[in-house]
Structures are given as C-alpha cells and as structure tokens.
Amino acid sequence: MHDFSAYNLIIDARSPREYGEDHIPGAVNMPVVNNDEYAEVGTLHRTDKMGAYSIGVRYSLANIARHLREDLPQYPKNAKVLVYCFRGGKRSKLWVDALETIGYDVQKLPGGWKAYRRWVNDQLEVAPTKFNYHVLSGPTGCGKTRLLYALREAGCQVVDLEAIARHRGSIIGALPGTPQPSQKYFDTLLLQELAQCDPARPLFVEAESKKIGNVQLPTSMLDSMRKSKTIRVHADMQQRVELWRQDYKHFEEDPEGMLERLRFIRSLVGGAEFEEWEQLAAARRMPELFERLMTHHYDPAYRRSILREYPNIDESPLIELNDLSPAGLLQVAKKIREQYEP
Missing domain, CATH: 3.40.50 (Rossmann fold)
Structure with missing residues (x-):
C-alpha cells in the first residue's frame, strides 16, 4: 500500500455517501458524481450501459470543472496528488486524465478504496498484536x-x-x-x-x-x-x-x-x-x-x-x-x- 504521507493531496473521487462511510485519513472528497447522480447512473446502468456512462461522464466533467475552479487553487501547482475511487476505475481515470492534462504530478491508487480496505483488514490482524x-x-x-x-x-x-x-x-x-x-x-x-x-x-x-x-x-x-x-x-x-x-x-x-x-x-x-x-x-x-x-x-x-x-x-x-x-x-x-x- 502507498505511503499516503508522501502526497500533498489525496482526492477521494467517490460519492459523499461512500466517503462518509470510510476514507483514507486526510483524503479530500471531490466527487465526480454526487449521491443523487451516482444513484441515477447506477439505476440506468441496469438497462442502458452506454447511456449511463454518457450521463455519468457529463456529470463528472461538470463536477471536475467545479472542483478545479473552487478546490484545486488551494493547493500548490507542484503538489503530489493521489486519486482513488471504489476500485480504481472510471471515476479515478476521469480525475487523473484532467490533472495530468493540466500538468499535475498525479497517481491513481491501484485497486481503489476496495484495495485499501483489504489492506486495513490485513493490518488489523497483525498490528495490534505487536x-x-x-x-x-x-x-x-x-x-x-x-x-x-x-x-x-x-x-x-x-x-x-x-x-x-x-x-x-x-x-x-x-x-x-x-x-x-x-x-x-x-x-x-x-x-x-x-x-x-x-x-x-x-x-x-x-x-x-x-x-x-x-x-x-x-x-x-x-x-x-x-x-x-x-x-x-x-x-x-x-x-x-x-x-x-x-x-x-x-x-x-x-x-x-x-x-x-x-x-x-x-x-x-x-x-x-x-x-x-x-x-x-x-x-x-x-x-x-x-x-x-x-x-x-x-x-x-x-x-x-x-x-x-x-x-x-x-x-x-x-x-x-x-x-x-x-x-x-x-x-x-x-x-x-x-x-x-x-
């Protein structure tokens, strides 16, 4: 697992509900879709996969644009950034693509929050025994x-x-x-x-x-x-x-x-x-x-x-x-x- 202290900014790209349940300490929630948008995309995905992704990308680009305008200026331009979503998939990719295009030093967390959660569980079997x-x-x-x-x-x-x-x-x-x-x-x-x-x-x-x-x-x-x-x-x-x-x-x-x-x-x-x-x-x-x-x-x-x-x-x-x-x-x-x- 990454050394999270090495990053100036950790972006949690998941919905606020997911972030509220658990997140990497110090991570900032900059969701690409909010709770309602996430639910809407998930519901449509059952019947129209491409239509769901189309709506999801539109929401994501608008939300990322807002975060770039309102949130990113708080951090230095040479900030080292880590991005993660649920599995390290599409939501992370949208963020990473945008930040790389701008010129940020950005990485995606392999496996996303789910990999992080497995690591926490593994650590808690060992760390307390020391x-x-x-x-x-x-x-x-x-x-x-x-x-x-x-x-x-x-x-x-x-x-x-x-x-x-x-x-x-x-x-x-x-x-x-x-x-x-x-x-x-x-x-x-x-x-x-x-x-x-x-x-x-x-x-x-x-x-x-x-x-x-x-x-x-x-x-x-x-x-x-x-x-x-x-x-x-x-x-x-x-x-x-x-x-x-x-x-x-x-x-x-x-x-x-x-x-x-x-x-x-x-x-x-x-x-x-x-x-x-x-x-x-x-x-x-x-x-x-x-x-x-x-x-x-x-x-x-x-x-x-x-x-x-x-x-x-x-x-x-x-x-x-x-x-x-x-x-x-x-x-x-x-x-x-x-x-x-x-």
Whole structure:
C-alpha cells in the first residue's frame, strides 16, 4: 500500500455517501458524481450501459470543472496528488486524465478504496498484536479515561479507544450530537492511531468489551489485551457520582431520557428496582439515582464482565484515585510512568 504521507493531496473521487462511510485519513472528497447522480447512473446502468456512462461522464466533467475552479487553487501547482475511487476505475481515470492534462504530478491508487480496505483488514490482524498493553480496569465513573489523558500528558503512550469510537462504552454512553463512525471508518482510525505508536514502549488502554456502542474492536487487539498487564483503578463513590454528574450532564437535565435508554434492562434488574430509579428521576434526586445505578446495576455487571475477560484481575496492582482533578491525576500518572516505563 502507498505511503499516503508522501502526497500533498489525496482526492477521494467517490460519492459523499461512500466517503462518509470510510476514507483514507486526510483524503479530500471531490466527487465526480454526487449521491443523487451516482444513484441515477447506477439505476440506468441496469438497462442502458452506454447511456449511463454518457450521463455519468457529463456529470463528472461538470463536477471536475467545479472542483478545479473552487478546490484545486488551494493547493500548490507542484503538489503530489493521489486519486482513488471504489476500485480504481472510471471515476479515478476521469480525475487523473484532467490533472495530468493540466500538468499535475498525479497517481491513481491501484485497486481503489476496495484495495485499501483489504489492506486495513490485513493490518488489523497483525498490528495490534505487536504491543505490550497496560490495561486500566475499574467500574464506571472511577476516572479511567481521565487517568488515560493524564498518562498521555505525563509522556506515556496512550490510545483512547472510546474517543476513537466516539462513545463511552455503556448503554447510556452515546455522546450527545456526536454520531459514531461506521465500523469501517473506526477500523481506519484505529489503525492510524496504532501506526503512530511505538511497539517498543508500553501502550496504555482501558479495558473494553468487544463492542463500544455500535463498533467492534478487532479480535486480535482484544486477545492481546487479555494477555497483557492489568491495573485496577478505584475511586470512592462520592467522587464517582460527581464524575457522572459532569460526564452525563445531559442526563442530569433529562433523567427520563436516560431511563428510556435503560428500559430494556428492566427485566435484568427487576421491576421494583427500576421503579425505584423512576421515582428518584421524577424527584430529580440525581446524585442518589446515579449512585443507585452504579451500585445496583453497573458495578455488578462490570464485575461479571471483567472476570470473564480477565479472570486474574484481583491479582493486579491497585491504584487509588483520591483526587480526580487534572493536577491530582497528573501526579498519579507520573508515578505510574516511573514504575512502568523508567
């Protein structure tokens, strides 16, 4: 696969819908046909192949002309350009022909996005296995994610899987107004993140289940994490409730919305327990509701899950977080670095 960093401009010639599902990091979407045009050409292609190509070329020339007028002037004339479409076929050729005619140094990605996607899949079977993970475990709200960022600030090597997934990992972990990436683009982003890490150094991550919201971690990464060092993280309930009040402020303002997301676990916790949650929500007794959610559902569920994934977790070193402020966590992170990466 190409060294994508060698190019000043990578043009994704596919439709915006295709680009939105997945694309090479840093690629700019300059479609030769938009979503509606792409659908129109595809529909006509079933009955009139030549007519479909005729319409497609007309749309493409008009769109390329617009991109040349509006988008290309942003890049230097000596820019090295890479172009790709779905399979490296007609849409790429139209772009390459136009740019070569003008005088740009341009190349077409052999096999297009489909070849790139195969390469990503192949890489994700191998790349995650090269690292020596240090896995932070601990129940929800104990400050694992904040500790990860403190570790990064302290100079440790960190990958925040939930940030890549744009999800906090639990039933109520969706981020308001922030859609998750597609599975394919999550794979792309994860591989990009791992490519920037040094396998010779420890890599700190959070313990995660197979799925983070709607996306899945590669099996190779989960297997490698399960065989790695684990570190238990603990914070007292008062701090955990306060952290939830910060991270789930949108649910503090809309507790009914939170319970609606939790409704499908009613049979797991029992009707009486769920009614207790509803009463606390109706009374807007949010600290009590958050604590009860943790003690009566999240903590036991996490305990069962972590023992399945890491049966020897109780033998791991324990880190007590007494101060979840950035300054307090940075002190802890510096000590961790001294211990694990002298």
